[in-house]
Amino acid sequence: MRISNPQLLPLCQSLWLPVTFRTQIRPLSRWHAQQSSDVYIKAAKAESYRCRSAFKLLQINESFSLFKGKKRVVDLGAAPGSWSQIAVKLARKEPSTIPVLSIDLLDFEPVPGTIHLPKTSVENTTVINKALEEMWGENKPQLVLSDMLHNVSGENSFDHINSLKLCSHVLKFCFIHLEDRGSVVMKIYNGPHEPEFIKLLQFYFKRVKRFKPDASRKSSKEHYIIAKGFQRDVYDKKHSRPEIQDDLSEELD
Numbered sequence: 135m136r137i138s139n140p141q142l143l144p145l146c147q148s149l150w151l152p153v154t155f156r157t158q159i160r161p162l163s164r165w166h167a168q169q170s171s172d173v174y175i176k177a178a179k180a181e182s183y184r185c186r187s188a189f190k191l192l193q194i195n196e197s198f199s200l201f202k203g204k205k206r207v208v209d210l211g212a213a214p215g216s217w218s219q220i221a222v223k224l225a226r227k228e229p230s231t232i233p234v235l236s237i238d239l240l241d242f243e244p245v246p247g248t249i250h251l252p253k254t255s256v257e258n259t260t261v262i263n264k265a266l267e268e269m270w271g272e273n274k275p276q277l278v279l280s281d282m283l284h285n286v287s288g289e290n291s292f293d294h295i296n297s298l299k300l301c302s303h304v305l306k307f308c309f310i311h312l313e314d315r316g317s318v319v320m321k322i323y324n325g326p327h328e329p330e331f332i333k334l335l336q337f338y339f340k341r342v343k344r345f346k347p348d349a350s351r352k353s354s355k356e357h358y359i360i361a362k363g364f365q366r367d368v369y370d371k372k373h374s375r376p377e378i379q380d381d382l383s384e385e386l387d
Protein backbone atom coordinates (compact mmCIF):
# COMPACT_ATOMS: atom_id res chain seq x y z
CA MET A 135 0.00 0.00 0.00
CA ARG A 136 1.28 3.48 -0.80
CA ILE A 137 0.58 6.46 1.44
CA SER A 138 -0.05 9.36 -0.89
CA ASN A 139 -0.99 11.91 1.76
CA PRO A 140 2.22 13.16 3.43
CA GLN A 141 0.34 14.03 6.61
CA LEU A 142 -0.54 10.35 7.18
CA LEU A 143 3.03 9.12 6.92
CA PRO A 144 4.25 9.89 10.48
CA LEU A 145 0.97 8.59 11.89
CA CYS A 146 1.26 5.25 10.11
CA GLN A 147 4.90 4.93 11.04
CA SER A 148 4.11 5.45 14.72
CA LEU A 149 1.42 2.73 14.67
CA TRP A 150 2.19 -0.92 15.01
CA LEU A 151 2.09 -2.41 11.57
CA PRO A 152 3.27 -5.75 10.24
CA VAL A 153 6.80 -5.51 8.89
CA THR A 154 5.72 -6.30 5.31
CA PHE A 155 3.16 -3.50 5.50
CA ARG A 156 5.63 -1.03 7.02
CA THR A 157 8.28 -1.65 4.38
CA GLN A 158 5.79 -0.70 1.71
CA ILE A 159 5.27 2.78 3.11
CA ARG A 160 7.35 5.01 0.88
CA PRO A 161 7.85 8.75 0.88
CA LEU A 162 6.11 10.63 -1.92
CA SER A 163 7.80 10.57 -5.31
CA ARG A 164 9.26 13.88 -6.46
CA TRP A 165 6.53 14.10 -9.10
CA HIS A 166 3.76 13.65 -6.51
CA ALA A 167 5.38 16.19 -4.19
CA GLN A 168 5.66 18.66 -7.06
CA GLN A 169 2.02 18.09 -8.05
CA SER A 170 0.66 18.54 -4.54
CA SER A 171 2.62 21.76 -3.90
CA ASP A 172 2.05 23.32 -7.34
CA VAL A 173 0.03 26.49 -6.93
CA TYR A 174 -0.96 26.50 -10.58
CA ILE A 175 -2.47 23.01 -10.37
CA LYS A 176 -4.53 24.11 -7.39
CA ALA A 177 -5.56 27.33 -9.11
CA ALA A 178 -6.49 25.45 -12.32
CA LYS A 179 -8.76 23.17 -10.30
CA ALA A 180 -10.33 26.15 -8.54
CA GLU A 181 -10.99 27.94 -11.85
CA SER A 182 -12.12 24.74 -13.66
CA TYR A 183 -9.34 24.96 -16.23
CA ARG A 184 -8.46 21.61 -17.77
CA CYS A 185 -4.78 21.97 -16.89
CA ARG A 186 -2.24 24.35 -15.36
CA SER A 187 -1.05 25.51 -18.84
CA ALA A 188 -3.97 27.94 -18.81
CA PHE A 189 -1.84 30.23 -16.65
CA LYS A 190 1.01 30.22 -19.15
CA LEU A 191 -1.29 31.67 -21.79
CA LEU A 192 -2.84 34.14 -19.33
CA GLN A 193 0.65 35.38 -18.39
CA ILE A 194 1.76 35.61 -22.03
CA ASN A 195 -1.38 37.59 -22.75
CA GLU A 196 -0.76 39.90 -19.80
CA SER A 197 2.66 40.80 -21.21
CA PHE A 198 1.81 40.91 -24.92
CA SER A 199 -1.93 41.75 -25.18
CA LEU A 200 -2.38 38.94 -27.68
CA PHE A 201 -6.13 38.89 -27.79
CA LYS A 202 -6.74 42.60 -28.21
CA GLY A 203 -9.40 42.90 -30.94
CA LYS A 204 -8.91 39.29 -32.10
CA LYS A 205 -12.07 37.48 -33.12
CA ARG A 206 -10.64 34.48 -35.02
CA VAL A 207 -8.18 32.28 -33.12
CA VAL A 208 -6.65 28.88 -33.97
CA ASP A 209 -5.30 26.72 -31.16
CA LEU A 210 -2.81 24.10 -32.46
CA GLY A 211 -2.05 21.24 -30.05
CA ALA A 212 -5.11 22.14 -28.01
CA ALA A 213 -5.68 18.99 -25.88
CA PRO A 214 -6.81 18.76 -23.13
CA GLY A 215 -8.17 22.25 -23.80
CA SER A 216 -7.12 24.87 -21.25
CA TRP A 217 -5.69 27.30 -23.86
CA SER A 218 -8.93 26.99 -25.83
CA GLN A 219 -10.88 27.76 -22.64
CA ILE A 220 -8.85 30.97 -22.27
CA ALA A 221 -9.18 31.79 -25.97
CA VAL A 222 -12.98 31.52 -25.80
CA LYS A 223 -12.98 33.90 -22.82
CA LEU A 224 -10.61 36.48 -24.30
CA ALA A 225 -11.41 36.54 -28.01
CA ARG A 226 -13.64 39.36 -29.21
CA LYS A 227 -17.18 38.10 -29.59
CA GLU A 228 -19.16 38.61 -32.75
CA PRO A 229 -22.74 37.47 -33.28
CA SER A 230 -22.99 34.19 -35.20
CA THR A 231 -19.21 33.65 -35.36
CA ILE A 232 -17.41 30.90 -33.47
CA PRO A 233 -14.13 32.49 -32.39
CA VAL A 234 -11.87 29.46 -31.78
CA LEU A 235 -10.76 26.44 -33.80
CA SER A 236 -9.10 23.79 -31.55
CA ILE A 237 -6.91 21.13 -33.18
CA ASP A 238 -4.99 18.20 -31.70
CA LEU A 239 -3.54 14.84 -32.65
CA LEU A 240 -5.30 13.36 -29.64
CA ASP A 241 -8.95 12.76 -28.99
CA PHE A 242 -10.22 15.25 -26.40
CA GLU A 243 -13.47 16.66 -25.04
CA PRO A 244 -14.75 19.67 -27.03
CA VAL A 245 -14.35 23.02 -25.29
CA PRO A 246 -17.70 24.86 -25.32
CA GLY A 247 -17.60 27.78 -27.73
CA THR A 248 -15.06 26.20 -30.10
CA ILE A 249 -15.04 24.13 -33.26
CA HIS A 250 -13.14 21.07 -32.37
CA LEU A 251 -10.83 18.93 -34.57
CA PRO A 252 -9.57 15.98 -32.51
CA LYS A 253 -7.27 13.27 -33.97
CA THR A 254 -5.99 15.84 -36.48
CA SER A 255 -2.35 16.70 -37.09
CA VAL A 256 -1.32 20.27 -37.87
CA GLU A 257 -0.09 18.78 -41.16
CA ASN A 258 -3.59 17.65 -42.19
CA THR A 259 -4.22 20.63 -44.44
CA THR A 260 -7.31 19.19 -46.16
CA VAL A 261 -9.30 18.80 -42.94
CA ILE A 262 -8.04 22.08 -41.48
CA ASN A 263 -8.73 24.11 -44.65
CA LYS A 264 -12.28 22.78 -44.78
CA ALA A 265 -12.95 23.68 -41.12
CA LEU A 266 -11.49 27.18 -41.58
CA GLU A 267 -13.61 27.82 -44.63
CA GLU A 268 -16.77 26.61 -42.93
CA MET A 269 -16.09 28.76 -39.87
CA TRP A 270 -14.90 32.02 -41.33
CA GLY A 271 -15.25 31.85 -45.13
CA GLU A 272 -12.80 34.26 -46.75
CA ASN A 273 -11.70 35.73 -43.43
CA LYS A 274 -8.37 34.53 -42.10
CA PRO A 275 -7.44 33.74 -38.49
CA GLN A 276 -5.90 36.69 -36.65
CA LEU A 277 -4.14 34.82 -33.86
CA VAL A 278 -2.44 31.40 -33.98
CA LEU A 279 -1.56 29.67 -30.72
CA SER A 280 0.71 26.65 -30.56
CA ASP A 281 1.55 24.85 -27.36
CA MET A 282 2.50 21.77 -29.40
CA LEU A 283 5.29 19.54 -28.20
CA HIS A 284 6.02 15.83 -28.60
CA ASN A 285 6.61 13.86 -25.43
CA VAL A 286 10.10 14.93 -24.41
CA SER A 287 12.68 12.14 -24.49
CA GLY A 288 15.20 13.80 -22.18
CA GLU A 289 17.72 13.86 -25.06
CA ASN A 290 18.01 17.64 -25.48
CA SER A 291 19.19 17.87 -29.08
CA PHE A 292 16.53 15.39 -30.23
CA ASP A 293 13.78 17.24 -28.34
CA HIS A 294 15.00 20.57 -29.72
CA ILE A 295 14.90 19.33 -33.33
CA ASN A 296 11.43 17.83 -32.89
CA SER A 297 10.19 21.07 -31.40
CA LEU A 298 11.70 23.06 -34.29
CA LYS A 299 9.87 20.83 -36.78
CA LEU A 300 6.58 21.62 -35.06
CA CYS A 301 7.46 25.33 -35.05
CA SER A 302 8.14 25.12 -38.79
CA HIS A 303 4.67 23.62 -39.28
CA VAL A 304 3.24 26.51 -37.30
CA LEU A 305 5.10 29.00 -39.48
CA LYS A 306 3.86 27.28 -42.66
CA PHE A 307 0.36 27.43 -41.22
CA CYS A 308 0.81 31.19 -40.73
CA PHE A 309 2.10 31.64 -44.28
CA ILE A 310 -1.04 30.03 -45.66
CA HIS A 311 -3.68 31.21 -43.23
CA LEU A 312 -2.69 34.10 -40.95
CA GLU A 313 -4.26 37.48 -41.61
CA ASP A 314 -2.00 40.40 -42.48
CA ARG A 315 -0.78 41.97 -39.17
CA GLY A 316 -1.83 38.83 -37.28
CA SER A 317 0.09 37.28 -34.38
CA VAL A 318 1.42 33.87 -33.40
CA VAL A 319 2.62 32.31 -30.15
CA MET A 320 4.56 29.06 -30.28
CA LYS A 321 6.22 26.86 -27.75
CA ILE A 322 9.85 25.97 -28.45
CA TYR A 323 12.27 23.68 -26.68
CA ASN A 324 15.64 25.39 -26.02
CA GLY A 325 18.49 24.59 -28.35
CA PRO A 326 21.19 25.90 -30.66
CA HIS A 327 19.07 26.36 -33.81
CA GLU A 328 16.60 28.75 -32.24
CA PRO A 329 18.45 31.96 -33.25
CA GLU A 330 18.22 30.99 -36.94
CA PHE A 331 14.53 30.31 -36.58
CA ILE A 332 14.01 33.66 -34.82
CA LYS A 333 15.83 35.38 -37.70
CA LEU A 334 13.43 33.76 -40.14
CA LEU A 335 10.47 34.95 -38.09
CA GLN A 336 11.91 38.47 -37.92
CA PHE A 337 11.85 38.57 -41.69
CA TYR A 338 8.07 38.07 -41.81
CA PHE A 339 6.89 39.61 -38.52
CA LYS A 340 7.42 43.15 -37.26
CA ARG A 341 8.10 42.19 -33.61
CA VAL A 342 9.48 38.90 -32.30
CA LYS A 343 10.16 38.17 -28.61
CA ARG A 344 11.03 35.19 -26.41
CA PHE A 345 9.23 34.75 -23.13
CA LYS A 346 9.13 32.23 -20.30
CA PRO A 347 5.97 32.73 -18.23
CA ASP A 348 6.19 32.20 -14.49
CA ALA A 349 3.79 29.24 -14.80
CA SER A 350 6.31 27.40 -17.01
CA ARG A 351 8.39 25.23 -14.66
CA LYS A 352 11.96 26.47 -14.16
CA SER A 353 13.18 22.92 -14.73
CA SER A 354 11.50 22.74 -18.14
CA LYS A 355 13.49 23.71 -21.23
CA GLU A 356 10.41 25.13 -22.91
CA HIS A 357 9.68 28.78 -23.54
CA TYR A 358 7.55 30.72 -26.01
CA ILE A 359 8.17 32.83 -29.09
CA ILE A 360 5.68 35.63 -29.64
CA ALA A 361 5.61 37.16 -33.12
CA LYS A 362 3.30 40.06 -33.91
CA GLY A 363 2.57 42.06 -37.03
CA PHE A 364 2.67 39.44 -39.81
CA GLN A 365 3.69 41.12 -43.09
CA ARG A 366 1.78 39.28 -45.77
CA ASP A 367 3.21 41.55 -48.47
CA VAL A 368 6.75 40.44 -47.54
CA TYR A 369 5.68 36.82 -47.80
CA ASP A 370 3.87 37.38 -51.12
CA LYS A 371 6.84 39.24 -52.60
CA LYS A 372 9.23 36.46 -51.62
CA HIS A 373 6.91 33.84 -53.07
CA SER A 374 6.38 35.58 -56.37
CA ARG A 375 10.00 34.72 -57.23
CA PRO A 376 10.49 30.96 -57.76
CA GLU A 377 14.22 30.96 -56.97
CA ILE A 378 13.41 32.43 -53.52
CA GLN A 379 10.68 29.85 -52.97
CA ASP A 380 13.36 27.15 -53.19
CA ASP A 381 15.44 28.97 -50.53
CA LEU A 382 12.38 29.09 -48.32
CA SER A 383 11.69 25.35 -48.56
CA GLU A 384 15.31 24.76 -47.55
CA GLU A 385 15.00 27.17 -44.64
CA LEU A 386 11.94 25.36 -43.32
CA ASP A 387 13.27 21.78 -43.81
Ligand SMILES: C[S@@+](CC[C@H](N)C(=O)[O-])C[C@H]1O[C@@H](n2cnc3c(N)ncnc32)[C@H](O)[C@@H]1O
Binds near residue numbers: 188210211216237257
Ligand atom coordinates in the same frame (compact mmCIF):
# COMPACT_ATOMS: atom_id res chain seq x y z
C1 LIG B 1 1.34 20.59 -23.88
S1 LIG B 1 0.02 19.88 -24.75
C2 LIG B 1 -1.05 21.25 -25.03
C3 LIG B 1 -1.81 21.69 -23.81
C4 LIG B 1 -2.88 22.71 -24.17
N1 LIG B 1 -2.27 23.97 -24.59
C5 LIG B 1 -3.80 23.02 -23.02
O1 LIG B 1 -3.65 24.08 -22.44
O2 LIG B 1 -4.68 22.21 -22.71
C6 LIG B 1 0.72 19.63 -26.33
C7 LIG B 1 -0.23 19.03 -27.33
O3 LIG B 1 0.33 19.11 -28.64
C8 LIG B 1 -0.22 18.05 -29.38
N2 LIG B 1 0.54 17.84 -30.62
C9 LIG B 1 1.82 17.42 -30.76
N3 LIG B 1 2.14 17.31 -32.06
C10 LIG B 1 1.04 17.67 -32.78
C11 LIG B 1 0.74 17.76 -34.17
N4 LIG B 1 1.64 17.43 -35.10
N5 LIG B 1 -0.49 18.17 -34.55
C12 LIG B 1 -1.43 18.48 -33.61
N6 LIG B 1 -1.21 18.42 -32.27
C13 LIG B 1 0.02 18.01 -31.86
C14 LIG B 1 -0.14 16.86 -28.42
O4 LIG B 1 -1.04 15.84 -28.80
C15 LIG B 1 -0.52 17.51 -27.09
O5 LIG B 1 -1.88 17.34 -26.78
